[in-house]
Amino acid sequence: MKTARTVAEMRALRGQLAGPVGFVPTMGFLHQGHLSLVDRARAENASVVVSIFVNPTQFGPREDYQTYPRDLQRDMAMLESSTDVLFLPDAPEMYPPGFNTWVEVAGITDRLEGASRPGHFRGVATVVAKLFNIVQPHRAYFGQKDAQQLAVIKKVVSDLNMPLEVIGLPTLREPDGLAMSSRNTYLNPEQRRAATVLYRALEMARQSRRSGERDASRLRAGMLALVQQEPQARVDYVSIADPNTLEELEEIDRPALASMAVWIGTTRLIDNTVLE
């Protein structure tokens, strides 16, 4: 595995890679979910590039940019056997003085995470466009846990005609159902137990839907009630939405994205599932 810390180094190494190239952009502190993306990239491409960059522009002023977990040594050990090039830019390399160009997706960014985290998706869309232009992959891999992020990135690539394929892969979960996330490390043991409430609420929605429930309001109310039974949890949003437009549904007359954001103490967790 070679490492590049500057755009110029990355471009030079990219020029030596055999194609097609698979790319997994990450913020580091890797878990099995990330590795499943790398494995798929490895299986589907001749070369694999991974980036680790905690992107400041997608964090709000009161969010956890400074405290976001970092462990580069461990990450590198996890990637060593499966990655050709690891791209490790620092913030001034990605955002030099005078940087002033932004990629903005309207519409689907107004809702859910976009409503709770103003500017978040502008930061995501911009850094992903930059990384795609630097790495020039044929395929890029993202987890479905960040369902709205995946939708935003697919929209950027489609609307701006970027020459690559964006692939979303299933969320990996701990044995008790908690979606894998670098932010799970923030949880103390009591919070870690409480955090399963997201999965339990989503499972309840799936079972309810399977039993024939078509009223989205009742589903949302049921999920909300379940989460509120957990004293450690505070709901940010609970949503039953169209998976493409992310508009809230009244009647579930198509596959629906059930998603939620919940605070467990000072940690904000998200999770989702598609109700077929």
Place this chain on the structure above:
Amino acid sequence: MKTARTVAEMRALRGQLAGPVGFVPTMGFLHQGHLSLVDRARAENASVVVSIFVNPTQFGPREDYQTYPRDLQRDMAMLESSTDVLFLPDAPEMYPPGFNTWVEVAGITDRLEGASRPGHFRGVATVVAKLFNIVQPHRAYFGQKDAQQLAVIKKVVSDLNMPLEVIGLPTLREPDGLAMSSRNTYLNPEQRRAATVLYRALEMARQSRRSGERDASRLRAGMLALVQQEPQARVDYVSIADPNTLEELEEIDRPALASMAVWIGTTRLIDNTVLE
């Protein structure tokens, strides 16, 4: 010369081109200024792609999108001998239903053309990013007549790490100094004579600067007075600005961009020169 009318056709033809590829994006109704860009692209690259697309998103609601001059037959004849691929998308091909992603450059777009034409540079930055992603050129060529547009495009490419070089080439002029522009066709003979006032004002600024004038306010006032002597002309703006930031200068202590926008009847013309 081959022509592509869809993104898919353009990508297929692009795959057959020998590199490096030079690209000249235009809105058609070509003149010698455009052809000088094509000639340079031809000289510096193995293959040349030209696009003709009157981009609706860079026109304001009361601007001349509908009436912008078009003559595809003539354009094609002018390009035939020097161009490998002509890309001719229509508006729904570039902006399909649901299109909702924009490239925005802050800062330098607030001034001059950006101030007079809200949203103009958002449309320019977005369509140029799309065209670059579709054509994937090694070099792209633009005229310096649209000096602010050139600055915006260079900023997009630099900030978003797009893998190409942007090259600006000198404005071509008619024998009486009028900058070549597709919009000159709007002018009746009397207006055509009046339109030389832009060049005369810029020349006056150059001579004044050469004579040692360092006070930007006096230069602007002189240009303004000269244009106001022309009864057909109505000034939109007159500017002496830093060529990079486009901020207005007080003292001319560096190379300065002298630029202006002037209405001649219902036709808005722009021109500029660099005062060394």
